Amino acid sequence: VSTGGSTVIGFSLTGSSIPAGEGVMISLTFDSSDDIICLNNFIISNPSAESIPATSDCFDTNAGGGGGSDEVEGCTDSDAINYNPNATIDDGSCVYDGIHLTFDNVDADAGTLDVMFNSTQDIAGVQFDVEGISLTGAYGGAAEEAGWSVSTGGSTVIGFSLTGSS
Numbered sequence: 575v576s577t578g579g580s581t582v583i584g585f586s587l588t589g590s591s592i593p594a595g596e597g598v599m600i601s602l603t604f605d606s607s608d609d610i611i612c613l614n615n616f617i618i619s620n621p622s623a624e625s626i627p628a629t630s631d632c633f634d635t636n637a638g639g640g641g642g643s644d645e646v647e648g649c650t651d652s653d654a655i656n657y658n659p660n661a662t663i664d665d666g667s668c669v670y671d672g673i674h675l676t677f678d679n680v681d682a683d684a685g686t687l688d689v690m691f692n693s694t695q696d697i698a699g700v701q702f703d704v705e706g707i708s709l710t711g712a713y714g715g716a717a718e719e720a721g722w723s724v725s726t727g728g729s730t731v732i733g734f735s736l737t738g739s740s
Contacts, residue, residue: 589698590720591621596692598701598715599675600724604685608611608706609636613675613689617701626695627672629656635682655692673697688715 592599616628631648648661654668655686656676673693680687687707691697696715708728 587723588721590722592687592691592693592697592716592720594693594695594697597690598678598688599691599697600615600712600717601679601686601688601714602704602707602709602726603711604707604709606708607635607682607685610634611677611687611704613702615701615703616675617699618673618697619699620695621698624697626697627669628675628691629667629669629672630675630702631656631658631677632706633677633680633687637679643731655694658703669696675702685710691716714725 610632612632613630616630618626618628620626645663646661647663647665648658649656649668650661651657651667651668652659654670655672656669656674663684671694673691673695676690678688678690708731712724712726
């Protein structure tokens with residue numbers, strides 16, 4: 575594992591992939607953050623090297639501070655891969671095929687967070703940019719379980735298998 579900037583690179587030299595489903599894709603460590611943390615510029619593929627359509631949510635490190643409205647826009651359909659259990663207003667954003675990435679267990683003081691996934695397809699490779707944090711490391715999750723090597727630096731996340739196994 576090597577670290578630096580905001581890029582994460584992860585891949586398998588044996589061709590393993592992350593099975594369709596949901597959970598922690600990877601955990602990230604960081605030493606500074608902006609108010610908003612986002613994932614952008616996705617390139618995610620299945621074992622056939624076909625692109626998987628991807629969506630994500632940003633994370634507001636200042637959320638939960640009280641005040642404001644109780645209304646939350648988002649996908650309110652629990653069958654969608656981007657279902658938001660906190661949404662009170664359906665904004666028409668529901669997605670039913672592909673992969674949805676979001677954040678969980680964000681601790682700005684400790685500098686840790688989990689990148690969560692919900693995918694209808696096996697994942698053989700990933701690349702995405704992380705905006706709003708300066709990464710210091712990456713570990714764990716389904717990427718580690720699949721035997722992927724993981725590295726961080728810059729603002730891009732890359733993960734793939736060289737043999738295409740699932």
